[in-house]
Amino acid sequence: MTTFFRLSFFGLLVGLLAMTAAKPKRVVFFGDSITQAGIKPGGYIDRLKSMVPADQYELVGAGIGGNKIYDLFLRMDEDVLAKQPDVVVIWVGVNDVWHKATSGTGTDPDKFVRFYEAVVKKFQAANVRVVLCTPAAIGEKNDMTNQQDGDLNQYSQFIRDLAKRQNLPLVDLRKAFQDYNLKNNPENKDRGILTADRVHLNEAGNQFVADQMKTVLLQVK
Amino acid sequence: MTTFFRLSFFGLLVGLLAMTAAKPKRVVFFGDSITQAGIKPGGYIDRLKSMVPADQYELVGAGIGGNKIYDLFLRMDEDVLAKQPDVVVIWVGVNDVWHKATSGTGTDPDKFVRFYEAVVKKFQAANVRVVLCTPAAIGEKNDMTNQQDGDLNQYSQFIRDLAKRQNLPLVDLRKAFQDYNLKNNPENKDRGILTADRVHLNEAGNQFVADQMKTVLLQVK
Amino acid sequence: MTTFFRLSFFGLLVGLLAMTAAKPKRVVFFGDSITQAGIKPGGYIDRLKSMVPADQYELVGAGIGGNKIYDLFLRMDEDVLAKQPDVVVIWVGVNDVWHKATSGTGTDPDKFVRFYEAVVKKFQAANVRVVLCTPAAIGEKNDMTNQQDGDLNQYSQFIRDLAKRQNLPLVDLRKAFQDYNLKNNPENKDRGILTADRVHLNEAGNQFVADQMKTVLLQVK
Amino acid sequence: MTTFFRLSFFGLLVGLLAMTAAKPKRVVFFGDSITQAGIKPGGYIDRLKSMVPADQYELVGAGIGGNKIYDLFLRMDEDVLAKQPDVVVIWVGVNDVWHKATSGTGTDPDKFVRFYEAVVKKFQAANVRVVLCTPAAIGEKNDMTNQQDGDLNQYSQFIRDLAKRQNLPLVDLRKAFQDYNLKNNPENKDRGILTADRVHLNEAGNQFVADQMKTVLLQVK
Numbered sequence: 001m002t003t004f005f006r007l008s009f010f011g012l013l014v015g016l017l018a019m020t021a022a023k024p025k026r027v028v029f030f031g032d033s034i035t036q037a038g039i040k041p042g043g044y045i046d047r048l049k050s051m052v053p054a055d056q057y058e059l060v061g062a063g064i065g066g067n068k069i070y071d072l073f074l075r076m077d078e079d080v081l082a083k084q085p086d087v088v089v090i091w092v093g094v095n096d097v098w099h100k101a102t103s104g105t106g107t108d109p110d111k112f113v114r115f116y117e118a119v120v121k122k123f124q125a126a127n128v129r130v131v132l133c134t135p136a137a138i139g140e141k142n143d144m145t146n147q148q149d150g151d152l153n154q155y156s157q158f159i160r161d162l163a164k165r166q167n168l169p170l171v172d173l174r175k176a177f178q179d180y181n182l183k184n185n186p187e188n189k190d191r192g193i194l195t196a197d198r199v200h201l202n203e204a205g206n207q208f209v210a211d212q213m214k215t216v217l218l219q220v221k
Numbered sequence: 222m223t224t225f226f227r228l229s230f231f232g233l234l235v236g237l238l239a240m241t242a243a244k245p246k247r248v249v250f251f252g253d254s255i256t257q258a259g260i261k262p263g264g265y266i267d268r269l270k271s272m273v274p275a276d277q278y279e280l281v282g283a284g285i286g287g288n289k290i291y292d293l294f295l296r297m298d299e300d301v302l303a304k305q306p307d308v309v310v311i312w313v314g315v316n317d318v319w320h321k322a323t324s325g326t327g328t329d330p331d332k333f334v335r336f337y338e339a340v341v342k343k344f345q346a347a348n349v350r351v352v353l354c355t356p357a358a359i360g361e362k363n364d365m366t367n368q369q370d371g372d373l374n375q376y377s378q379f380i381r382d383l384a385k386r387q388n389l390p391l392v393d394l395r396k397a398f399q400d401y402n403l404k405n406n407p408e409n410k411d412r413g414i415l416t417a418d419r420v421h422l423n424e425a426g427n428q429f430v431a432d433q434m435k436t437v438l439l440q441v442k
Numbered sequence: 443m444t445t446f447f448r449l450s451f452f453g454l455l456v457g458l459l460a461m462t463a464a465k466p467k468r469v470v471f472f473g474d475s476i477t478q479a480g481i482k483p484g485g486y487i488d489r490l491k492s493m494v495p496a497d498q499y500e501l502v503g504a505g506i507g508g509n510k511i512y513d514l515f516l517r518m519d520e521d522v523l524a525k526q527p528d529v530v531v532i533w534v535g536v537n538d539v540w541h542k543a544t545s546g547t548g549t550d551p552d553k554f555v556r557f558y559e560a561v562v563k564k565f566q567a568a569n570v571r572v573v574l575c576t577p578a579a580i581g582e583k584n585d586m587t588n589q590q591d592g593d594l595n596q597y598s599q600f601i602r603d604l605a606k607r608q609n610l611p612l613v614d615l616r617k618a619f620q621d622y623n624l625k626n627n628p629e630n631k632d633r634g635i636l637t638a639d640r641v642h643l644n645e646a647g648n649q650f651v652a653d654q655m656k657t658v659l660l661q662v663k
Numbered sequence: 664m665t666t667f668f669r670l671s672f673f674g675l676l677v678g679l680l681a682m683t684a685a686k687p688k689r690v691v692f693f694g695d696s697i698t699q700a701g702i703k704p705g706g707y708i709d710r711l712k713s714m715v716p717a718d719q720y721e722l723v724g725a726g727i728g729g730n731k732i733y734d735l736f737l738r739m740d741e742d743v744l745a746k747q748p749d750v751v752v753i754w755v756g757v758n759d760v761w762h763k764a765t766s767g768t769g770t771d772p773d774k775f776v777r778f779y780e781a782v783v784k785k786f787q788a789a790n791v792r793v794v795l796c797t798p799a800a801i802g803e804k805n806d807m808t809n810q811q812d813g814d815l816n817q818y819s820q821f822i823r824d825l826a827k828r829q830n831l832p833l834v835d836l837r838k839a840f841q842d843y844n845l846k847n848n849p850e851n852k853d854r855g856i857l858t859a860d861r862v863h864l865n866e867a868g869n870q871f872v873a874d875q876m877k878t879v880l881l882q883v884k
Contacts, residue, residue, distance in 0.1 A: 031520050070733060074777055100322060100767030108768045114737055139371075145378055149371025150360075157366055291512060295556055321546030325764050335516055394636045543763060581813075587820055591813025592802075599808055 027060045028080050030072060031091040034200055035063025042203060047210040067097045068107050069115045075117060081126055087220055090126050093135030093200060097151045106150040113158050129220055130161045134174035139190045171216045173209065174211045247279045249301050251293060252312040256284025256422055263424060268431040289317045289328050290336045297340060302347055308441055309349050314356030318372045334379050349384040350441055351386045355395035360411045360419045367411065390407060392437045394430065468500045470522050472514060473533040476642055477505025484645060489652040510538045510549050511557040518561060523568055529662055530570050535577030536641055539593045555600050571662055574605045576616035581632045581640045584623040613658045615651065689721045691743050693735060694754040697863055698726025705866060709830060710873040731759045731770050732778040744789055750883055754796050756798030757862060760814045764768055776821050795826045797837035802853045802861045805844040834879045836872065
């Protein structure tokens with residue numbers, strides 16, 4: 001190999017490394033109030049920032065309180081695609097179920113799936129890799145007596161089925177929370193284990209979600 | 222012992238037996254549309270009639286479609302106490318949960334307990350023995366993904382707690398249905414195992430409920 | 443007339459006056475959060491106290507947040523009859539309608555009437571005079587575009603019909619609020635005229651309700 | 664004018680007429696169960712067919728039971744745009760309001776407007792002229808005591824505002840039905856005037872809607 005080629009090869013290598021260093025993966029967390037709170041100090045996104053290589057990941061929050069799947073659909077252009085992300089982590093579903101009871105405006109099961117698929121399809125068309133998450137909890141009681149347990153299980157299953165159907169990475173927070181509560185909630189309390197108020201994450205919950213997210217995120221190429 | 226006394230004693234015995242034969246236990250089944258259908262040919266009450274000694278039990282239906290616990294409270298004087306029952310089997314709860322979604326007029330958890338206690342108390346004050354039942358099902362899927370599973374579990378637990386607190390006989394239909402579906406619903410269907418339409422009993426369901434009821438009923442003195 | 447009789451007559455008069463002075467009418471205001479707030483300084487009950495003769499009326503609050511008609515039924519013995527009132531002012535209905543949307547546990551129209559009648563009947567059996575009120579508002583827009591306007595009108599009509607049927611005094615707050623807003627809410631705002639938050643009274647609202655209540659209260663013998 | 668030009672002019676005229684005759688306006692009626700029933704014999708679309716010139720209008724139904732505004736959004740490509748209509752008459756809103764009470768899956772007010780605007784925008788981008796309609800009724804009582812009157816008024820107002828904002832033709836069926844019932848429903852019945860069941864059109868209702876639709880349709884160029 002001539003000096004010329006050696007230098008060229010070295011330069012190429014440096015260039016590639018430089019490019020890698022210059023272009024960390026942009027990951028947008030797209031969701032509801034749980035994600036909106038996730039960017040605050042101590043929030044799950046904030047925690048994740050110090051858990052993944054800073055030069056390889058740029059983590060961005062895009063959560064808005066009260067959002068359901070069709071809210072995500074309506075604002076995905078402006079709030080996510082405009083940021084040109086490499087990866088989008090979609091975490092939604094609590095309000096689709098909960099709002100049935102609290103305002104009569106939850107999301108029909110079949111419409112939940114259709115809008116979820118539409119969101120995924122549009123991200124994929126823009127070459128954005130998509131990570132799915134199941135909704136974690138509305139109440140932490142571990143004996144399936146939280147009011148929305150059945151419905152939340154149902155909508156989580158829709159997301160699991162979609163992930164399987166399309167071979168998409170999944171953070172199964174619903175299952176992770178239920179397993180955790182079976183072991184760590186001996187008094188069968190409805191909050192205070194991983195959530196502060198049955199839905200929103202407390203300190204332990206933010207760390208727990210960050211841990212779950214990290215495992216899957218590092219596997220996304 | 223003289224002949225006179227012997228005959229008197231014999232007469233007394235015959236009289237007592239006659240009275241026993243003449244006064245079977247009157248059992249009123251007090252509930253919603255499931256119980257309303259229970260008196261039809263093939264219904265669970267109709268089936269029970271041929272499963273218990275006819276000279277010892279008089280079975281009466283008092284079910285009205287759509288009833289919740291406070292409907293039972295409002296009509297218990299007229300529809301049950303007026304019939305001077307010995308035993309009342311209370312089977313209610315499906316509509317207390319279901320109507321939250323279908324008309325916005327379900328029953329608050331704490332109010333469900335308070336009215337249930339008020340109904341029991343009033344029966345006991347009239348020397349009527351009370352048998353409690355848990356609501357069986359709104360959907361038969363066996364993996365806790367029926368929309369109302371969490372809430373129905375919660376209200377069933379209220380009834381179990383009340384039965385335990387007051388030492389009352391309980392027909393735990395919720396648990397019986399769930400156990401049955403785990404074994405006999407391999408395709409995880411939402412109806413067609415013990416119900417015709419997710420809620421109301423099919424033929425197998427009527428027989429199953431009659432079996433469960435019989436076991437407890439025969440133990441009530 | 444002899445001195446004896448004159449003195450006797452005078453004594454009787456003094457006695458009667460003394461009794462009157464010693465026994466002002468005890469009026470219990472029985473309702474929800476609006477009435478719970480009514481006893482605070484500036485609340486409608488607090489204002490009424492300085493608007494009626496203090497030696498003739500003793501005004502007592504018995505409001506609990508979130509109460510519907512059947513909550514009143516469940517607690518009327520303990521919270522009202524135990525206080526041996528002469529008059530009870532029943533003001534309820536907002537939650538019976540509102541909770542349909544906010545928790546799925548509103549009150550069925552026919553059950554609203556039945557429990558309302560049961561409450562009235564029980565007060566009358568205890569020789570307590572009853573004053574009825576219609577629920578004022580969930581939203582103050584004056585063009586019938588508040589979400590619950592239709593339902594609130596319907597339940598108000600039930601109360602008007604009951605008042606008419608039983609010839610009971612009525613404070614028609616629904617009508618009074620609607621008339622007031624037609625004149626005094628030119629921008630068609632949903633709050634800020636007589637309410638602070640679409641439902642609970644602001645300063646003007648508390649005075650307005652006190653005025654309406656006073657007129658009817660002074661006519662109750 | 665020479666014979667040549669006379670003949671040319673005549674030919675042009677014939678050609679234009681021929682084109683007109685060959686290409687009637689294709690009008691798609693896009694809505695819910697009311698529109699689904701509208702194509703049946705005696706339905707409002709069926710009636711309209713004999714009320715407008717057959718050579719100028721081709722009327723097509725695209726109604727599906729239970730549809731809300733976002734159902735229309737999800738199926739507009741396949742069910743309407745694929746038919747290459749000249750005009751689309753959008754009539755939706757009853758289920759957006761009604762489903763709040765009957766399944767907890769009504770449409771949020773702000774989301775109703777956003778999806779409605781999205782539907783209109785997409786039709787306009789495809790050069791389809793759009794006609795808007797307000798939802799007629801859930802109950803025909805004329806004193807604003809139908810449960811959903813307030814909410815239906817609110818959503819109707821959203822549609823009126825949108826029509827005004829974008830200068831779009833509007834068939835204000837809500838107003839027309841209310842005016843009609845004030846005059847023709849002296850017993851204040853909740854059905855049987857223009858509807859069979861509070862929502863779906865009876866014979867008079869289908870004719871009434873056809874009349875209202877015709878007036879606006881003939882004005883659309």
